[in-house]
Amino acid sequence: MSEKEFIKRCIKETRGKLARAAFLKHVLAGLTAGLAAAALTEGISLIIPFYFSHLLAVLFTAAGLTGGIIYSLLHKKSEKDAAVLLDSFGLKERVITALEHEDEDDETAVLLRRDAAETLRRRMPGIKIKTGPWLTRIMLFLCMLMLAFCAAFTETPAKEQAAETHEVKKEAKVKKEEIEKTVDVLKELEAAELTEGERTELSQMLESLDSSIAEMQDVATAEDLKTASDKLDYRYEAIANGLERMKEEAEAKERAGENGSASGNSAGKTTSEMLADAMDKLGDSSDAFAKADGKNEGGEGKDGENGNGEGDGENGDGTGEGNGSGEDQNGKDGENGDGTGEGKDGENGNGSGEGQNGKDGANGNGNSKDGSNGGAGQSDYGHGNAEGDYVSLDNPTGDDSALSGKRDKEGDSKITRDNSGIGFEGEHVKLENVIGEYSKKAYEGIEKGTYPSGMEDVIKDYFSSFD
Amino acid sequence: MSGLEEMQARIAACEQEIGKEIVGQRAVIRSVMTALLSGGNVLLEGMPGLGKTRLVNTISHVLDLSFKRIQFTPDLMPGDITGTNIMIRDESGSSFHFEKGPVFANIVLADEINRATPKTQSALLEAMQEHCVTVGNTSHRLQEPFFVLATQNPIEQEGTYPLPEAQLDRFMFKILVGFPSKDELKGIVDLTERTDAAPARTLLSGEELLQAREMVSGIKIADPVMDRVLDIVMATHDRKDKYIKEGASPRAAQAIVKAAKAKAFMEGRFNVSFEDIQSVAYPVLRHRIILSFEAVSDGITEDRIITGIMQRLNNAGGAQ
Numbered sequence: 173m174s175e176k177e178f179i180k181r182c183i184k185e186t187r188g189k190l191a192r193a194a195f196l197k198h199v200l201a202g203l204t205a206g207l208a209a210a211a212l213t214e215g216i217s218l219i220i221p222f223y224f225s226h227l228l229a230v231l232f233t234a235a236g237l238t239g240g241i242i243y244s245l246l247h248k249k250s251e252k253d254a255a256v257l258l259d260s261f262g263l264k265e266r267v268i269t270a271l272e273h274e275d276e277d278d279e280t281a282v283l284l285r286r287d288a289a290e291t292l293r294r295r296m297p298g299i300k301i302k303t304g305p306w307l308t309r310i311m312l313f314l315c316m317l318m319l320a321f322c323a324a325f326t327e328t329p330a331k332e333q334a335a336e337t338h339e340v341k342k343e344a345k346v347k348k349e350e351i352e353k354t355v356d357v358l359k360e361l362e363a364a365e366l367t368e369g370e371r372t373e374l375s376q377m378l379e380s381l382d383s384s385i386a387e388m389q390d391v392a393t394a395e396d397l398k399t400a401s402d403k404l405d406y407r408y409e410a411i412a413n414g415l416e417r418m419k420e421e422a423e424a425k426e427r428a429g430e431n432g433s434a435s436g437n438s439a440g441k442t443t444s445e446m447l448a449d450a451m452d453k454l455g456d457s458s459d460a461f462a463k464a465d466g467k468n469e470g471g472e473g474k475d476g477e478n479g480n481g482e483g484d485g486e487n488g489d490g491t492g493e494g495n496g497s498g499e500d501q502n503g504k505d506g507e508n509g510d511g512t513g514e515g516k517d518g519e520n521g522n523g524s525g526e527g528q529n530g531k532d533g534a535n536g537n538g539n540s541k542d543g544s545n546g547g548a549g550q551s552d553y554g555h556g557n558a559e560g561d562y563v564s565l566d567n568p569t570g571d572d573s574a575l576s577g578k579r580d581k582e583g584d585s586k587i588t589r590d591n592s593g594i595g596f597e598g599e600h601v602k603l604e605n606v607i608g609e610y611s612k613k614a615y616e617g618i619e620k621g622t623y624p625s626g627m628e629d630v631i632k633d634y635f636s637s638f639d
Numbered sequence: 640m641s642g643l644e645e646m647q648a649r650i651a652a653c654e655q656e657i658g659k660e661i662v663g664q665r666a667v668i669r670s671v672m673t674a675l676l677s678g679g680n681v682l683l684e685g686m687p688g689l690g691k692t693r694l695v696n697t698i699s700h701v702l703d704l705s706f707k708r709i710q711f712t713p714d715l716m717p718g719d720i721t722g723t724n725i726m727i728r729d730e731s732g733s734s735f736h737f738e739k740g741p742v743f744a745n746i747v748l749a750d751e752i753n754r755a756t757p758k759t760q761s762a763l764l765e766a767m768q769e770h771c772v773t774v775g776n777t778s779h780r781l782q783e784p785f786f787v788l789a790t791q792n793p794i795e796q797e798g799t800y801p802l803p804e805a806q807l808d809r810f811m812f813k814i815l816v817g818f819p820s821k822d823e824l825k826g827i828v829d830l831t832e833r834t835d836a837a838p839a840r841t842l843l844s845g846e847e848l849l850q851a852r853e854m855v856s857g858i859k860i861a862d863p864v865m866d867r868v869l870d871i872v873m874a875t876h877d878r879k880d881k882y883i884k885e886g887a888s889p890r891a892a893q894a895i896v897k898a899a900k901a902k903a904f905m906e907g908r909f910n911v912s913f914e915d916i917q918s919v920a921y922p923v924l925r926h927r928i929i930l931s932f933e934a935v936s937d938g939i940t941e942d943r944i945i946t947g948i949m950q951r952l953n954n955a956g957g958a959q
Contacts, residue, residue, distance in 0.1 A: 256863055259912075269861040269910035279643055280857040284909035 176290035187254035193303035198244035206236015207316035216325030221334035344391040406615035419447040660697040663823030679811020680787040704745035711755035718761035721772040749789035790952035813926035858900040860911040883932035887927040
């Protein structure tokens with residue numbers, strides 16, 4: 173092996189060792205720095221509520237590691253570095269000089285290479301390149317690691333608070349997005365033909381929703397969220413009611429001018445259809461709208477009051493389909509439809525209602541109040557499947573041979589109920605509806621600032637206790 | 640053995656031979672030889688009677704070079720150094736003839752150079768720089784190798800003309816000649832009393848010395864070592880250092896490299912090391928750094944400043 177090759181080989185070996193040592197050193201330093209930052213972050217989160225401390229700690233550590241790797245790659249050790257390192261073992265810069273003049277062949281350069289190679293051969297066995305471990309650095313790294321872990325897994329009230337605040341804010345964010353969606357839907361209604369009053373009402377709805385957005389943005393505690401949510405629910409309810417009313421008015425108008433030109437937008441939809449669409453869309457995002465929507469659909473059933481009876485009128489088949497799938501109060505609106513909703517809904521439709529409310533399906537299929545001559549209905553009242561507890565006598569002379577109702581031994585029906593006159597029990601109104609009315613008034617009062625300050629929460633608590 | 644190695648061996652032998660005549664003062668001998676090999680001039684500062692004249696005499700003998708000594712006094716004129724045109728009358732008539740002065744020698748000892756007037760000093764300094772003297776309209780080339788060794792007495796400053804900084808810069812080295820140790824002093828006394836001591840032999844010629852200079856200039860220097868030289872010179876211009884009024888000139892960097900090459904050559908190496916740089920930095924820089932008033936009042940010397948610079952650079956190099 174020539175002197176030049178020998179020197180190059182020694183330099184290459186040294187460079188490899190040097191590069192490995194430098195890489196480990198820089199990575200360790202980067203990791204230690206990252207862990208120090210992570211420990212600091214975790215330490216701060218022990219005192220100050222900071223939910224993302226774990227994430228930030230991991231990011232700091234990863235950044236430290238990446239920084240160490242990048243630094244070691246950018247500061248790669250060259251052959252010159254290796255040569256200078258070799259020279260530091262008493263070679264008096266022979267190696268670096270020989271390396272820099274390796275391509276020269278004058279007498280001095282040749283002698284220099286020979287001298288450098290001979291000195292290297294003599295000294296090389298004693299040259300130990302330190303590649304670690306660096307006790308201080310490793311100890312520092314371990315200390316930082318332990319510190320970071322201890323801080324990360326120590327539970328403090330600040331951490332619990334941070335977690336709670338995070339959840340609250342997350343929920344508030346979801347609600348805010350939901351409100352924004354509602355706002356978008358309501359803004360679409362601006363294209364509909366609305367009266368001046370309705371437009372004012374619509375803009376008030378939007379303003380109230382903007383207030384809710386601001387409230388959701390400012391939410392910091394669970395208490396804030398509850399308050400903002402309560403207000404939002406009230407506003408949703410108010411908006412739902414407003415839209416429902418607007419729709420009914422629009423429908424009334426449309427019915428009134430059904431032979432005239434129907435009002436609508438450029439897309440060919442009538443105002444009521446647009447409102448219905450809006451309520452459909454909003455129904456997905458809020459219970460209040462869903463309720464209103466159910467009510468609306470039940471209403472359709474009502475429209476089928478006369479069923480297919482184009483001109484059949486009162487005595488028609490009463491098969492109008494209400495599809496009143498709403499619950500509770502809303503089902504009622506499927507009064508004459510296929511009231512599949514629970515409760516007293518489907519009063520006169522295909523009353524598949526359950527429980528107590530099923531009693532309202534007393535007249536079964538087609539036995540709507542209006543289509544009172546319909547077929548046999550299923551009554552869930554009492555024993556269920558009782559056929560036609562309510563009967564209408566088409567023969568007022570007393571000939572009851574055509575009646576199909578249940579009779580006792582004496583041949584009389586046990587139960588009779590009047591729909592009018594002194595025997596009429598009167599309209600049943602659900603408690604929720606009553607409370608709802610009062611609740612509505614109360615929240616309106618809060619909105620208008622009718623009540624003394626500080627009483628709002630008391631009022632809200634009172635009404636929410638009925639839920 | 641190659642020509643280069645043979646020359647290294649001969650130079651080392653010359654150094655040993657000079658050491659026979661000069662007891663102690665090894666560092667001074669090495670520095671003077673280094674300056675000789677790198678073509679620089681030397682300013683020796685020390686008390687009288689420390690063997691300066693003997694040293695120059697011995698060197699001239701060992702290297703087979705002509706030697707002249709000029710004792711500088713306030714009334715010394717430039718012509719007394721350079722020579723002058725004199726009228727000669729002979730059969731053919733009168734004519735001017737240039738009578739060479741003592742500067743026309745290979746080695747010139749300018750004793751107590753600071754006692755002469757600046758005009759006279761500058762005559763010598765021009766010769767040092769240009770290696771020629773101009774008398775009238777004629778320039779006369781000095782013979783090579785040309786080497787000036789000037790001395791200064793650091794104690795007696797009355798009636799002296801200290802060399803200006805610009806002229807001090809012409810000297811490659813300023814060597815401090817210290818008082819010998821007791822053993823060295825005994826050796827000096829013994830040497831004076833001995834009659835059987837063999838005189839130093841001539842081992843090299845002027846021609847060979849010039850060859851050696853050529854070889855020295857071929858000595859290799861690596862980039863990191865060259866960077867260190869530049870860093871040293873730049874460090875003398877550190878404005879934050881309150882003890883430095885003016886730093887070294889670029890000529891200092893050239894002088895350090897040349898001298899370091901000569902030192903490496905004399906030590907049998909073919910490359911310059913950091914140690915060579917550090918070693919020659921003191922004699923090269925000490926007369927080129929101008930101290931501030933604070934340094935003088937605090938008793939800070941040039942050597943102390945150079946040591947500080949070296950330590951800073953070594954630490955920075957170690958940290959890398």
